[in-house]
Every structure is written in C-alpha cells, then in structure tokens.
Amino acid sequence: MSPLDDFLLRAVLAGTGVALVAGPLGCFVVWRRMAYFGDATAHAALIGVTLALATELPVVAGVALAALAMALTVSLATGRTYAMDTMLGVAAHGALAAGLVALSLLPGVRVDLMGYLFGDILAVSRSDLLVIWAGGALILALLVWRWRGLLLATLSADLAAAAGIAAARERLVLTVALALLVAVALKVVGALLITAMLIVPAAAARAFAPTPEAMAVVAAGIGAVASAGGLAASFRLDSPAGPSIVVAAVVLLLLANGIAAVARRGGGRGAGRG
C-alpha cells in the first residue's frame, strides 16, 4: 500500500500544492488590488465545468479556458463604461449565476455542485494531485521567470517602460497565471473561495516581510500552514474542508497582525503599516 492511498495525505499534499502557488501569486493580487478581478476569474470556473462536461474535455482544461476567457474579456473591457469595481462585480456574479444555470441545464449529468463551489479536497485523486503539482510548478516557473518585470510593472508602468518592459505584457502574464491557478485550485477550495486563498495568506505575510520576495515566501508558508491546520480542524470537527482552510488562514492573518502590533508597540520598527 502506497502512502498516496491515504486520502488524508493526498488532501494535505493538494492543499500544500495550491498554497505554495497561491501565496506568491496572491501577493500580486494584493499589490495590484486585483481581488475583484480574481473573483471574476474564479467564478467563471462553473461555466468551464459545464463546457467540459458538455464536450467531454477534461474539467481542468475547460475551467482554465473559461477562466482565461473571462480574465481577458474583463481586462479589455474595464474602464470603458462603468467604474472598475462595478464592471468586475457584474462579471463575477454574472459568471457565477450563468455557470449555475448552465450546469442545471446539462441533460443527464449529476454534478456535485457543493464540490465545485467550496472544493472537495478529501476526494482528491492521484491524477488530481498530479494536475495540481504540475500546474502549480508551471505557474511558479512563470512567476519566477517574469519576476523582475512583474514587480517593475506593478510599481509603475512608466518605470517598467523606461527599462524596456511592457506593463501590458506583464499584466497578461498575471492574467494567464491566475486562470491556471483557478483551474488547479478548483478541486481544493472551490470557485467561491479561491480568491480567499490568494489574498488572505498574502495579506497576513505583509506584516513580517521587508521585501516583495520575502512576502511571497512567507505567504506561501502561511498558506501551507493554513491548509494543514484547516484540514486537521475539518477532520476533528467534521466541518467542510475548503471553508475550514480559509478560516484557518484568516485566523493566521489576525494573529499576524496582532503580533505585528505588539512588536511595534514594543519599540521595534515593524515592517507593517496600514
């Protein structure tokens, strides 16, 4: 019996895999104020699921395609007629509702709706694990490869341009990475909670990090701890795993800010502000 036969170990590995990628990517989501954008992208996942089930495409591929299409559409359309947050709100909730309707219209398919909305980490299979870790590695490689350009473009599009880096191209890299993450993380935390895995660990890491790189690494670590902690809590309390992981991450965020506040009062110059 291989250790991977244990569903709990598979769940831990799946959660860790997603957390290690969501942490660094989530930092950009936080720095660039893309939380709503993340929602819109993630909520398109249900449309992708429908697409995949209707065409017998792998679910991961359908979700990645739908998320990417949504992300590209939204980034092209923002700022035209409505304010950004209005536009993104329409896209996020519209996509969610459309996905739910489309799924219900699929003839003869019984789907685990709760699983798609909140994740089904305890049902992660070996092939799911492979997808999560391979996809995660791809996203991380993309981030590492473009790191300097991504940071410069995030700081200032003009600074990036002067250094020969097109900010629009870097934004596209992030958009693609985000769509991939949605596809990879759907099984673990579900469409509704993916954004939480992006922004909560990153926000928690802010208090302890002097540099962007440190923040990315700490966010990955906090995410991994949250996923293990959430799973443990879920096992004991018999609570749903995905939401438990997010609750664990929020608890870590509160702890982090508490510790940072105490450290600041203690006379040390804390890195955290605001």
Next chain:
Amino acid sequence: MSAPLVSAKGLGVTRGGHPVLRGVDIAIEAGEIVTIVGPNGSGKSTLLRLLIGAERASAGEVRRAPGLRIGYVPQRLAIDHTMPLTVARFLGLAGGGREEREHALQRVGIAGLGGRQMIDLSGGQLQRALLAHALLHRPQLLVLDEAAQGLDQPGVARFYRLIEELRTELGCGVLMVSHDLHVVMSASDRVICLNGHVCCEGTPTVVSAAPEYRALFGFGTEGALALYRHEHDHAHAEGAPGHHHHPADAEA
C-alpha cells in the same frame, strides 16, 4: 553631429477627441541638458512618456538609438502600502551589484538608507532614491519628470546641480520637465517651451526673451536668469537641431 539618442517627428496625441500634443519635433543628443517647460496640461509629461515608450503616439513616430539605456525619474511613485519594498531592493530592480547600489545611494546623497522602506522615505529622499534607481540603469539618457517636486528651494538648486554633475560624469543626455523656471533656465543647454505644440525652443537666453515664452510665463524669471547667464556665455555657439528663435526674432 552624432545621431540623436532619441528623436521624434510630427508627434501627436489625441485623447477623447482632444489633441494633447500636435506636430512636435524633438531630438536629444548625448551630453546635452534639455528642459521642457510649459503650463499645466501642456502635454509635458505625455511627451516624456511617448519618448520613453510608455505611451503610443496617435501621429508621428519616436526613434530611439538601438539598445538605448534610459534612466527615468517619475514625478512620484505611488507604492501601494501592501507592498514591502526596501530602498536596496528597489535599486536592485534596476540591476547592478551591492557595491554599485551603495555607490549610487552615496552619489545622490542618501547613503545608508538602503534598509529603509520606500514608503517611509520623505519626499526628497524618495526623489533621490528614484534618481539612484535611474542611475543604476547606467543611462545614456536620463529623463526626469518634475523630479524636484516637493523639495525646498535650496533642495531644488542642489538637485539640479547634481543633475548637471551627473551629465558630466556619465556623458548622458538629460531630458527633463520642470516647473522650477529660474533654476532650470540656468541649468539647461536648451529649453523647449511646450503648450500642446512647441511654442519656442533654443538656449535659455533666447527662449526667455521669446514673446511666446513671455506670453506664457510673464517676465518674472528674467532677473533670476541674469544671475546665471554668464555661465552659459561660452557654450552654445553651434546651436542644436530644430527651429530656433534667433535673438533678432525675439526682439521683433
């Protein structure tokens, strides 16, 4: 004369149906300091952004020397509070090793601030950190957009003196936008007066006497200019490309 570092012909930008810039010809050579002056909304920053490639023109074209290294100092840098960033890490984004970074900090007068968070810097320190970042690109062309904004009067004068020294040290061209008319007039080889189009252009002496310039800025800067005029008596016999107002024109 060598090819210019950056040049543009017939540059135009239209935003929301309104022309922001039209028919702008400009060329910057190595070793010269060119300053763009003009009222608010005259398209100064837009012109800089076109020249560094941050924005596309609706008309005309920009030519940059192949492989041109640009050091750009923006008007300000709005760093999101959620991004931790030390001065040293910010400089690292421009390249260069540890020693080069420390040298750059020292050169701009904020040695020892490498460990500071960018968001904790004062306005003047931030401008200097931005300048150090630009220097680490080993620029052939230094582009500054109202870089002395927020500095006090002596600070402004020191800042522009530093720019002049850097020009000499690096042999780079300098293109800047500024509101600090009297200081700029003393520190520039060539001044371009912009108001949607190039109103007038030439040495500081010529431009400050041009009726177009006086129509925009009045006569207030004349006295300050006189203080510095002697420094420039020797320099500009050869002139620079573009259409100039000759002193005779200006008198007319």
